[in-house]
Amino acid sequence: MAGSLLLLIVLFLLQESWPAFQHVGLSSYFNDSDWYPTEDLYLLTPMLWGTVWATLGSVLLAAPLGILSALFIQYYAPPLLAIIYRRLIELLAGIPSVVFGLWGLVVLVPLIARWHPPGPSLLAGILILFLMILPTITLVAQTSFAQIPVSFLHSATALGLSRWSIIRKVVFPTAKAGIITGIFLGVARALGETMAILMVCGNIVQTPSHLFDPIRTLTANIALEMAYALGNHRSTLFVSGLLLMAMVVLFVMMAESLRHRNLDAATKY
């Protein structure tokens, strides 16, 4: 059911973007001088870079912190604190993205503006995305830690290993696939995020040269211009949708295959 729905969506995207493939051509998306759809210039690379940098930045922040949070919940925190902490992270996962965006727009962006104008920037986008994908990475990592057979930990303790050694030598190798799954799911969410990014990133079409440059992501571009786009412009927006869809599907599939491998590894012993 869900599969056929996905197929229908992909077919729809293909159908809508077909005119752009015919009349604009793939090479224009990478070779045109700029993004001025009203003048038939359709350069997508700055927005592609915007999406890539925002996603990469947020994952680089969220992955270590998420893994550390998961370790804290699983191995270091007293039980009560662990439960409260986990609930808080779950709550964070449930906040709608538009609320993150609003918070970013009225709190985070003015703060950055005071530090280094103009404020709406790649940095703001990275920080907002970081908050949004941190729970995903934490929760998935913690679940995979919890799946490690207790016998592993008991044996390691019996050998006299310290807690950190156990984590480094036993927990990480066993739960590796689970951790990477969480990261991939986080990446997929960061790639597809639109509303919050639209509100805090400034939406200037340019390849960012540093953290304080405003950027526009592919998703924000679709949301900003779809309502007014006609003809090839509209089709091009569907092409960028197709591109995003392909990236997200790829990451989710990688995450899925790794998750299964993780389960296999955990049950093998």
Place this chain on the structure above:
Amino acid sequence: MRLIYCGYAGMNQIFRFFSFNSHHYSPETIEKSDSYQHNLVTITHLRQPPNLLFSKTMKPHSVAQPSSSLINTSTTATWLNFFFFIIIVFSQTPALANKGKLVITGSSTMAPLVSEIGKRFETVHPGTRIDVQTGGSSRGIADAVNGMADIGMVSRALKPQEDALHGATIAHDGITMILHQDNPVHKLTNEQIKAMYSGAITNWKTVGGMNAPITVVNKAAGRSTLELFLQYFSLSTRQIHAHVIIGDNEQGIKTVAGNPHAIGYVSIGTARYDATHGVPIRLLPLHDIPATLETVQDGTFPLSRPLTLVTRQQPTGLAQSFIEFSRSPAVHDLIFKQYFVPLP
């Protein structure tokens, strides 16, 4: 097929329900729209199927009791009912067609507004149909001249050579420059604004403000606000060096309200509303003319344009009553909703 057993009365209730659902009638309207005929008419104007996902949860309070169970039928049953009365409706359309239809084409700025007005007009005048198509102000003029449309929508003042057409302004669209309240600058000349947007002036110091870089807030491509702004300051999209690009008015206001060094422009309707409700923004006068609803209404505010309905001849009949309806206070709420300024 439960519908058949419920008979005429039940059917009437469904019609009411769906017309409620699709046109967002107020309960009063539904109470008044008692005739079977009327309910049929509204159904024929559905541009899309009613939102069936919500049909289970929405409870039209004014619907009478007997068939209230119908509203809570399963989605499948609702679909069946829907198709069933669609068939009935189409078998009856020829009888309704002669009641009148208006084709309105033109400005994409005006289309959403006129379309909303049209929907309301249809409910007040059962049996009429208002068909709104976009294509730009030029198409509105052309279609009105050659008779392709009954009414053209033009979102600019009429040019001298278009004087032969009969135009009726239904609302005004005005744009104001906004700054943060803490910004000491109270006045900017057109040249200064133009220089800021084209990147020639980059620091507030140059225009007598703080020593801080200017954050230029611009609108996303395709928005009519951007179009009017560019035209007024005779700028092109490529000349503009913006730091932030925004989508809707609210986002622009929040961006400026959060940055004391930002300059932006939004529809006057929204900016006035927010400024009077505690949002820390200031509306700048243009050419010493304050940005208020009044100056937009009387046409003295320079960065504004009339939204006009044009006809080839003095409008009569349905066209006349539609234009009169569009100019009446009955549609002021719709005009405000689109951030335009209604007639005084």
